[in-house]
Amino acid sequence: MRHRTTLQVFGVPILLGIATLLGLGVGLIGDGGWDVAAGLLLAAPLAITGWYWTRTAPTNRRNRTGAVHQMPAVRRV
Amino acid sequence: MTRGTIKAWYLVHKWTSLICTAFLLMLCVTGLPLIFHEEIDGWLDPPAPLAALPAMTPALSLDTILARAAAQAPSDIPLYLSFDDHRPIVYVTTGPTPDAVPAAMHFLALDARTGAMLPPHVDGVMDFILKLHTDMLLGFWAEIFLGFMGLLFFAAIVSGVVLYAPFMAKLDFGTLRRNRSTRLGWLDRHNLLGIVTLVWASVVGLTGTINTLVVPITGIWKANGLAAIMASEARTPLGTQRASVQAALDAVQRKAPDMTPQFIAFPGVVFSSKHHYAVFLRGTTPLTSKLLLPGFVDAATGRLDAVTPMPWYMQAMLLAQPLHFGDYGGMAMKIVWAVFDALTIVVLGSGLYLWLRRRGGPSEQRVREVVMAGEA
Numbered sequence: 001m002r003h004r005t006t007l008q009v010f011g012v013p014i015l016l017g018i019a020t021l022l023g024l025g026v027g028l029i030g031d032g033g034w035d036v037a038a039g040l041l042l043a044a045p046l047a048i049t050g051w052y053w054t055r056t057a058p059t060n061r062r063n064r065t066g067a068v069h070q071m072p073a074v075r076r077v
Numbered sequence: 078m079t080r081g082t083i084k085a086w087y088l089v090h091k092w093t094s095l096i097c098t099a100f101l102l103m104l105c106v107t108g109l110p111l112i113f114h115e116e117i118d119g120w121l122d123p124p125a126p127l128a129a130l131p132a133m134t135p136a137l138s139l140d141t142i143l144a145r146a147a148a149q150a151p152s153d154i155p156l157y158l159s160f161d162d163h164r165p166i167v168y169v170t171t172g173p174t175p176d177a178v179p180a181a182m183h184f185l186a187l188d189a190r191t192g193a194m195l196p197p198h199v200d201g202v203m204d205f206i207l208k209l210h211t212d213m214l215l216g217f218w219a220e221i222f223l224g225f226m227g228l229l230f231f232a233a234i235v236s237g238v239v240l241y242a243p244f245m246a247k248l249d250f251g252t253l254r255r256n257r258s259t260r261l262g263w264l265d266r267h268n269l270l271g272i273v274t275l276v277w278a279s280v281v282g283l284t285g286t287i288n289t290l291v292v293p294i295t296g297i298w299k300a301n302g303l304a305a306i307m308a309s310e311a312r313t314p315l316g317t318q319r320a321s322v323q324a325a326l327d328a329v330q331r332k333a334p335d336m337t338p339q340f341i342a343f344p345g346v347v348f349s350s351k352h353h354y355a356v357f358l359r360g361t362t363p364l365t366s367k368l369l370l371p372g373f374v375d376a377a378t379g380r381l382d383a384v385t386p387m388p389w390y391m392q393a394m395l396l397a398q399p400l401h402f403g404d405y406g407g408m409a410m411k412i413v414w415a416v417f418d419a420l421t422i423v424v425l426g427s428g429l430y431l432w433l434r435r436r437g438g439p440s441e442q443r444v445r446e447v448v449m450a451g452e453a
Contacts, residue, residue, distance in 0.1 A: 003246055003247065004245070004246050004247070006242055009241070009242050009245045009246060009250075010241075010242070011250070012250040012251075013241075013250070013272045013273070013275065016272075016273055016276075017275060017276040020276040020277050020280075021276055021280075023413075024277075024280060024400060027363075027405050027406035027410055028363055028364045028367070028396075028399065028405060029362075029363065029364060030362060030363055030364075031363055031407075034363075035406045035407045035409065035410065036409070038406045038409075038410060039406060039407070039409030039410055039413060042277075042406075042410065042413040043409075043413055045273045045274075045277075046273075046413065046416050046417070046420075048251075048273070049269065049270065049273045049420070052250075052251030052253065052269060053253070053266075053269070
């Protein structure tokens with residue numbers, strides 16, 4: 001497997017962290033539209049987490065004939 | 078990162094987490110209903126209806142309000158007077174002495190326009206949960222202790238982020254290995270949830286620690302920032318005859334006409350000097366409403382001694398409160414707070430599970446687990 005750089009490892013977490021910080025700050029500026037923006041920015045990391053949490057594992061992708069690639073059952077010794 | 082470095086960070090993560098996890102679980106579980114305390118309070122103990130009066134009915138003088146309050150608790154002295162955010166209600170806190178413990182205080186609510194006493198607030202389940210959350214019903218030092226647990230929690234977050242780098246070096250963001258061992262599945266979930274809740278958990282954890290330091294930080298402000306104002310205490314002995322509180326409020330408000338009163342602290346309490354009415358004004362935007370401007374009026378002579386902006390550390394302390402409570406962005410923010418809180422509970426629980434189900438062997442085994450992304 002390819003070895004990732006620190007920036008690659010932390011790329012998505014940094015974006016999610018910035019969204020969280022902006023959401024926390026924007027909510028303090030004002031009410032109404034500012035609160036909506038804050039809610040959306042803060043919900044972004046949660047939505048992305050939900051997507052990764054519930055997606056089916058990429059290894060189970062179907063091929064063109066519709067059959068599921070399956071790992072052969074191997075008995076560990 | 079060398080194996081020695083990883084091992085050191087692993088040990089920091091393990092010990093800071095193990096010490097603080099039980100307390101952090103308690104804080105997250107009690108904090109969850111507290112996010113919605115306004116809604117729950119309004120549902121369990123609906124606010125008393127106010128007398129229907131014409132919209133522009135003027136408020137009574139605060140001196141009249143205080144006289145009504147004094148009749149209710151004749152052996153007490155007034156400690157704090159505060160204003161409701163939404164309705165014409167004045168709250169008066171009285172106690173036998175300025176340093177009375179909360180249990181010895183009386184909390185009165187009066188209609189600001191008529192002076193009528195409103196039904197007293199009865200401590201309910203939310204007050205109990207708040208006490209648990211603040212100090213586990215054990216007082217000041219328990220609160221300071223929980224603040225220290227907040228610092229350990231932050232150290233656990235930082236060390237967890239450091240370990241995230243070697244662990245994820247061979248994995249895509251969000252990788253959850255489902256068809257493997259239960260422990261490996263939870264190791265991945267712990268890493269994913271830990272890294273996405275990182276900023277929220279750090280902010281809420283550290284602002285929680287700051288909230289435990291209100292009394293000591295205010296003490297520093299009084300000892301340093303207010304020294305010049307306190308010096309006037311020697312000149313003006315405070316007898317039983319006190320200056321008008323309404324006049325004190327009016328004098329301070331003339332200095333900042335675009336601000337509204339938040340509360341008044343009476344002589345001797347934490348937020349005042351021994352000889353002043355401290356009138357705290359707040360701004361009218363969401364940000365400036367958190368930053369208070371105090372004015373100090375001599376309680377004997379009624380002279381306005383100073384209107385001084387608070388120093389940066391007091392402003393930081395006040396700003397830490399909304400960032401901890403999540404009460405400044407409407408219902409959407411409260412729901413976000415609740416979800417982050419629940420995810421933090423999962424991070425804490427899965428961390429504990431991972432430690433309990435660790436395979437035997439020296440801590441080198443854990444280092445191997447981090448470097449090999451759990452495949453060792």
